[in-house]
Amino acid sequence: MDEHIESLFKNSEVVQTIRHLRSQPAPSMLFGDRVKPLTAEQIARLKLQGCEASDWGQIYAVEGFDGRSVSHTRFDGRCVLGRFSEKRELPNGHTVPSGIYNATLVNCEIGNNAVVRDVAWMANTVVAAGASVVSVAEITASAKPTFGNGIEIALGLETGERAIRAMAELDLSTVDFLVRELPDSPLRQLYRTLLHSHLEAIALGRNYIGPHASIRVCRRLHDVFIGTGAVLEGATAVINTTVLSSQDEVTRIGDGAIVRHSLMQWGSEATTGAIVENSLLAEHSHVEQHGKVSHSFIGPNTGVGKGEVNCSLLGPFVGFHHQALLIATLWPSGKGNVGYGANVGSNHTSKAPDQELWAGEGMFFGLGVNVKFPANFSAAPYTIIATGLTLLPQKLEFPFSLINSPNRFYEGISPAYNEILPGWVLRENLYALARNETKYRERNRARKCDIEFAVLRPETIDMVIEARQRLMDAPKKEPGKSGDPVVYLEKDIPGLGKNYLLEASRIEGIEAYTFALRFYALRAFYQRLLESGAAERGRAAMESVLTDEADSLNWAHALDVLAREFPKCSIQDLLELWVTLHRQYAEGIRLSKARDDERGTRIIPDYAQIHPPADKDKTVMRAATEQTEIEKRVAEWLKR
Numbered sequence: 001m002d003e004h005i006e007s008l009f010k011n012s013e014v015v016q017t018i019r020h021l022r023s024q025p026a027p028s029m030l031f032g033d034r035v036k037p038l039t040a041e042q043i044a045r046l047k048l049q050g051c052e053a054s055d056w057g058q059i060y061a062v063e064g065f066d067g068r069s070v071s072h073t074r075f076d077g078r079c080v081l082g083r084f085s086e087k088r089e090l091p092n093g094h095t096v097p098s099g100i101y102n103a104t105l106v107n108c109e110i111g112n113n114a115v116v117r118d119v120a121w122m123a124n125t126v127v128a129a130g131a132s133v134v135s136v137a138e139i140t141a142s143a144k145p146t147f148g149n150g151i152e153i154a155l156g157l158e159t160g161e162r163a164i165r166a167m168a169e170l171d172l173s174t175v176d177f178l179v180r181e182l183p184d185s186p187l188r189q190l191y192r193t194l195l196h197s198h199l200e201a202i203a204l205g206r207n208y209i210g211p212h213a214s215i216r217v218c219r220r221l222h223d224v225f226i227g228t229g230a231v232l233e234g235a236t237a238v239i240n241t242t243v244l245s246s247q248d249e250v251t252r253i254g255d256g257a258i259v260r261h262s263l264m265q266w267g268s269e270a271t272t273g274a275i276v277e278n279s280l281l282a283e284h285s286h287v288e289q290h291g292k293v294s295h296s297f298i299g300p301n302t303g304v305g306k307g308e309v310n311c312s313l314l315g316p317f318v319g320f321h322h323q324a325l326l327i328a329t330l331w332p333s334g335k336g337n338v339g340y341g342a343n344v345g346s347n348h349t350s351k352a353p354d355q356e357l358w359a360g361e362g363m364f365f366g367l368g369v370n371v372k373f374p375a376n377f378s379a380a381p382y383t384i385i386a387t388g389l390t391l392l393p394q395k396l397e398f399p400f401s402l403i404n405s406p407n408r409f410y411e412g413i414s415p416a417y418n419e420i421l422p423g424w425v426l427r428e429n430l431y432a433l434a435r436n437e438t439k440y441r442e443r444n445r446a447r448k449c450d451i452e453f454a455v456l457r458p459e460t461i462d463m464v465i466e467a468r469q470r471l472m473d474a475p476k477k478e479p480g481k482s483g484d485p486v487v488y489l490e491k492d493i494p495g496l497g498k499n500y501l502l503e504a505s506r507i508e509g510i511e512a513y514t515f516a517l518r519f520y521a522l523r524a525f526y527q528r529l530l531e532s533g534a535a536e537r538g539r540a541a542m543e544s545v546l547t548d549e550a551d552s553l554n555w556a557h558a559l560d561v562l563a564r565e566f567p568k569c570s571i572q573d574l575l576e577l578w579v580t581l582h583r584q585y586a587e588g589i590r591l592s593k594a595r596d597d598e599r600g601t602r603i604i605p606d607y608a609q610i611h612p613p614a615d616k617d618k619t620v621m622r623a624a625t626e627q628t629e630i631e632k633r634v635a636e637w638l639k640r
Contacts, residue, residue: 001177002190008169009194013244014149014225017210018202021126027060028080029126029206030109035060035080042067051075062112069099077107086113088132091214091231096132111211125207133209134216144203145223147242148263150195151278154295155179155313156330158353165195166280166297168225168242168263172315172449175280175297176332179313212247227251227266235259235270249283249447257287267445274304284445291320299334300446307338311347315361316451317440324365328353328373333361333381335440341368345375360399362436362455379463379495382425382433382455389418397470397495399463400425400512406500410487411480413500417489420499422467423512430585431592435619456520458557465561468513470495471506518565519585522578524558526630535637542571542637575634582630586623590614 009015024032038046043056045067053059053075061081069084084099098113106123110116115132124141127133149167155175156162162179181188202225209215210228218235227245232238233254240261245251249266253259257270260277267284270276274287279296287293291304298304299315307324315334320326322340328347338344342365347355355373362382365371370390377383379397386404396403402424409415425433433455441453474493477486486503490496493506501509525545528534534541550556566574593614600607614620 001174001187005174005187005191005194008171008174009167009198012167012169012198012202013227014147014168014242015198015201017208017225018204021204021206021208027078028109030080030082030111030128031062035062038065046070046073053079069097070101071099072102073100074104076105079105079107080109082110082112082114082129084113088113088115088130090115090132090134090216091233092216096134107206109206124205125209126204127209128211128213130212131209132214132216134214136215136218137220139207139215139221139224141205141207141223144205145207145240146199146202147208147223147225148240148261149202149242150199151240151261151263153278153280153297154311155297156311156328156356158295158311158328158347161354165192166263167195167198168244168265168280170263170280170297172282172297172299172332175313176315179330210245213245249445266447268298282446283448289321299332300449300451301440301444302334316446316449317443328356329359330356331359331363335361335436336363336365338365339367339369339387342366342370344369344371345373346371347373361460379466381460381463384425384429390416391418392416392498394497394499395495396420396497396499397463398422398467398509399460400516401509402428403499410484410500411482413487413489414498416498418499419505420496420501421505422471422501422509423516424508426512426516427508427588429592430588431590431619434589434623438619438622456516456523458554461517461520461557461561464513464516467495468510468517471510471513474506477503514565515581515584517561518577519581521558521562521565522574522581524555525562525574526578526634528555528558529637530633535633535640538640539571546571572638575638579631579634582627586620586627589623590620593617593620 021029028035037057038059038061049071051070051073058078059075062083064083065081087095087097089095096115098115100110100116103116103119104121108122109126111127111129113130114127115134118135119133120137122139125139150165152163152165154160154163156179164178178191207224209226212228213226213230215232218232220237223240224238225242227243229247230243230245230251235253235257237258238253241259243251243264244266246266251264251267252269252271255272257274259270262276263280265281265283268281269286272288273290275292276287277294279293281298282300284300285298285302287304289305291306292308293304294310296309296312301316302314302318303321305321307320307322310327312326312329313332315332317335319337324338324340324342326338326344329344344365345357347353357371357373357375358378360377360381360383363377364384366385366387368388369385372391372393374393376395380401381399383401389403389405398420400423402421404419406419437453437455444451470493474488479486488501528545529542532545534545550559597614600611
């Protein structure tokens with residue numbers, strides 16, 4: 001991690017750009033010494049076109065500057081003008097001539113073929129080649145702006161114990177490491193040292209508007225670094241902010257958005273009344289529809305709309321498109337959903353705001369859920385919190401579960417407890433898992449963050465192994481005298497949290513977890529045979545796949561699970577079991593979708609005409625096609 005952090009600072013786009021600008025000889029950051037004071041003829045031309053200056057001797061231009069491209073402009077301080085000979089196409093589709101028209105410039109540099117038009121006040125700003133600044137009220141810069149770099153983001157705890165000071169290129173893995181490190185750890189100390197040097201290196205004393213960036217109809221910009229091709233259109237305010245962008249990953253701020261003391265990465269967006277403060281938006285994330293983000297890291301491909309995110313670390317693909325609250329939450333693995341009206345969380349507990357929640361990958365917080373803090377669901381990935389529940393403070397360690405409202409009250413159990421169904425998602429909602437794997441892979445636009453799309457992989461499988469063992473180790477209990485079923489609490493089975501578990505659900509949980517473990521191991525074995533070509537070489541080669549030393553950590557992990565789940569199975573047994581398990585998997589996907597069809601048809605008259613049936617659903621069809629291919633391939637392998 002040390003080397004990774006050092007590379008983030010070393011390869012910083014902001015540092016490289018500003019280092020280049022600062023390295024140019026006087027008088028120009030854009031053109032160096034390749035500019036000269038305006039000639040008397042050029043000055044006369046500018047005056048004739050309604051221009052004025054406090055000191056014409058401080059106005060410089062490149063060779064080939066044509067005064068006809070500048071009109072009705074006031075110059076103060078030292079200004080540098082490029083060559084304006086081409087037209088520029090604005091994001092709204094209009095084409096305008098490059099140049100400076102109806103503006104007030106103070107200590108500014110305008111690059112070749114840039115457009116500055118109808119700008120009431122622009123001070124201490126460098127506008128690079130091909131950029132456009134149109135209909136803007138005010139652009140200003142302080143003496144040593146750092147463009148949001150160095151801002152403190154209070155992640156996890158509002159009281160700041162996990163706070164980090166951010167830099168624009170900071171990525172998800174680094175944030176996740178730093179937020180869990182103690183303040184005086186060597187890693188934190190290294191980061192602080194590098195950040196201090198970084199802030200000194202980027203102190204330009206000017207705003208920077210990069211090549212081909214477009215700023216149009218914005219009210220106020222102050223202390224901004226705007227990257228290549230970025231589009232700011234209709235923004236209310238962008239203050240102390242870095243906007244990283246490129247021609248093929250355009251970053252956008254617009255439609256009444258306010259972005260302050262923040263950092264935005266490639267392809268991210270803040271639009272339609274969004275408010276972003278003291279936060280970092282990672283690549284291709286977005287805040288929209290009056291969404292409010294404060295003191296948070298929003299991970300790649302994650303969207304926040306309408307609701308509020310505060311003091312939270314969100315990983316990739318978190319769906320947050322309704323009026324809901326997410327506060328003091330560490331959710332680095334992401335891939336989950338927050339439903340309308342969910343209140344995650346109560347971090348005050350009527351005292352200091354020093355409580356937090358650790359969310360598990362793929363969690364689903366249903367409509368109107370209330371989660372009391374502290375809470376830890378990091379070992380319960382892909383768990384669903386059903387609609388309308390209130391969850392007590394707890395640590396839950398059963399993945400793929402459903403937390404549901406009690407079906408009845410049991411003697412000796414608090415009515416505030418909910419019912420847990422371990423492994424329910426594996427048993428009843430395989431469709432969602434299969435669809436999400438494909439959906440996230442297809443929708444991913446992040447180029448710099450590695451995202452693992454497989455649901456069943458070593459990290460989640462290890463949690464399944466531990467959860468199944470705890471269910472199997474449950475103490476033997478007799479039914480209650482009144483005929484009540486056997487009920488377990490956390491004192492009986494660690495990891496249940498503030499929930500109760502019925503005996504029938506315990507047995508079903510063991511079965512669901514066993515299915516997942518065996519499916520994971522057999523799929524890895526099948527894929528290994530396929531990728532290595534061992535199956536084409538006959539039975540001995542297939543045997544060697546199991547006996548040869550593993551050449552990767554993932555395969556070693558799968559081999560270990562395979563050996564524990566199938567200690568005495570032959571190659572033929574394993575392959576036949578794989579066909580059977582995948583058939584069960586494909587049918588489980590179909591059934592979980594078909595249940596929606598059956599219910600919808602009973603309730604909505606034209607449901608069947610509007611919604612494609614399960615058998616024509618892409619996810620269902622994909623699983624069925626895979627099953628056909630597996631059966632055919634395995635039959636051919638076993639003939640050998």
